[in-house]
Amino acid sequence: MSYHSGFIAIVGRPNVGKSTLLNALIGKKVAITSDKPQTTRHRISGLITHEDYQMIFVDTPGMHKGKDLLNQTIDKIAVSSLKDVDVVLFVVDKLMGKAEAHIMRYFENIKVPVFLVINKIDQLASKNEIDELILSYMGRHPFEGYYPISAKDKTYLEKLKDGLISYLPEGPQFYPDTMDSDQSETTLMAEFIREKILHLTEQEVPHSVAVVIERLEENKKNKTLDVDALIIVERSSQKKILIGQQGQKIKEIGMLARKEINYELKKKIHLLLWIKIKKDWRNRESDLKAYGVGDF
Ligand SMILES: Nc1nc2c(ncn2[C@@H]2O[C@H](COP(=O)(O)OP(=O)(O)OP(=O)(O)O)[C@@H](O)[C@H]2O)c(=O)[nH]1
Ligand SMILES: [Mg+2]
The missing domain is CATH 3.30.300.20 (K homology (KH) domain)
Structure with missing residues (x-):
């Protein structure tokens, strides 16, 4: 069987749980997290290496319109991360609003599959609430899949990983087995x-x-x-x-x-x-x- 490998960008508004998700997926803390927005300030890669495939996740700073150079710089990093990836995980934690619509506009220019990842379902009261949330995004972009998860409780992450596997193109193992992130x-x-x-x-x-x-x-x-x-x-x-x-x-x-x-x-x-x-x-x-x- 041939080897598959791909880059997966994790994007979304500040504070939706992107870095928590990266850490949960790779099973190690390579990105810091906090309840304050704009925690992540640079791109962070985390790896899952399997005998048949390698997933390279790229955690990005939360996208938002910032006033100072720091915020404009971190926003640019997030936007540029959408290029040259094989899949995008668009992480959300509430109904679609202006900020989410703004981010989704970037998806129109890229021809990359986008998964809608509904995070923090541990905070949602019922399945109805999850459905309502998904409905608010449906039709706004041709998403390749909808994945309700809790990054904090590590629930339904296997489903998400399984969903990603078929989107990994044929390719080499980019990084050695022993490496789990690009952070020194x-x-x-x-x-x-x-x-x-x-x-x-x-x-x-x-x-x-x-x-x-x-x-x-x-x-x-x-x-x-x-x-x-x-x-x-x-x-x-x-x-x-x-x-x-x-x-x-x-x-x-x-x-x-x-x-x-x-x-x-x-x-x-x-x-x-x-x-x-x-x-x-x-x-x-x-x-x-x-x-x-x-x-x-
Ligand atoms: N209840 C709940 N809280 C979560 C979940 N995932 C993340 N959080 C919390 O949400 C807050 C933000 O998490 P981060 O992972 O730092 O969010 P981020 O999207 O990386 O934020 P930025 O780097 O600022 O863009 C933290 O307080 C996390 O503990 C979840 O599944 N459930
Ligand atoms: Mg972060």
């Missing part, structure tokens, strides 16, 4: 730290934060990795919030990030967090690049 350990560390900040802060702070790993050094004596991470914020008020009373907040962020890195990457680390104010970094292309926003 350094990127994942920075992202896990950012995730804890997203979880522990509110309002404008999550969107004003970027994280970069500045130093990563093996400490042979302690058998740990010494990691220095820099947290970038836009204003001194945000720095104050991140530090918290008597440094409690930054301590908590550090502790949770260290635990997560230890659990997910099986790395014992000694983590030092630094905070720097950089005004308006979200509107500077060079800063966006330096802070891992965009394609890299």
Whole structure:
């Protein structure tokens, strides 16, 4: 039997559960998630490799019309991800509205099969509600299939995977069996730290934060990795919030990030967090690049 392989883009509005779905599909945390919109800021690939096929899922930032350069850049990444893929998973979690209609306009220009993935069905009261939701999208685009799932509870993911198999073209195994994502350990560390900040802060702070790993050094004596991470914020008020009373907040962020890195990457680390104010970094292309926003 011939080998099949294909690229599958995961797109949709912010916060619908695209990254949760990617992690659930590949069975590993390669994308951070949070209840704040615009969590994902760059393209993230995750792999399922089977003896007969390889699926390369591409998680994308939530599509929306943003005002600053950061948001315009992440929107562009999502839109450009629609090109050169074999299947698109359009993830939704509510009835069709303006934002969804806006995204669906991009589908008109591509000749790629689109699956409608209705996520968070654990929150829907009845099958009727699911049907109603599907009906609001039907007829708006010739979808290849309708897949109600819960990414959080990992329900009906097998059905979705089975549905995808027949859409994979004949092709080589692009990546080795041992690889499950294209994210480097350094990127994942920075992202896990950012995730804890997203979880522990509110309002404008999550969107004003970027994280970069500045130093990563093996400490042979302690058998740990010494990691220095820099947290970038836009204003001194945000720095104050991140530090918290008597440094409690930054301590908590550090502790949770260290635990997560230890659990997910099986790395014992000694983590030092630094905070720097950089005004308006979200509107500077060079800063966006330096802070891992965009394609890299
Ligand atoms: N109840 C429920 N919540 C879910 C489900 N899937 C995701 N969530 C929650 O929805 C929120 C957003 O999830 P993400 O995976 O970060 O969403 P996203 O679409 O990647 O968001 P962006 O990266 O900002 O575009 C998080 O709080 C998740 O825990 C689900 O199946 N059921
Ligand atoms: Mg995401």
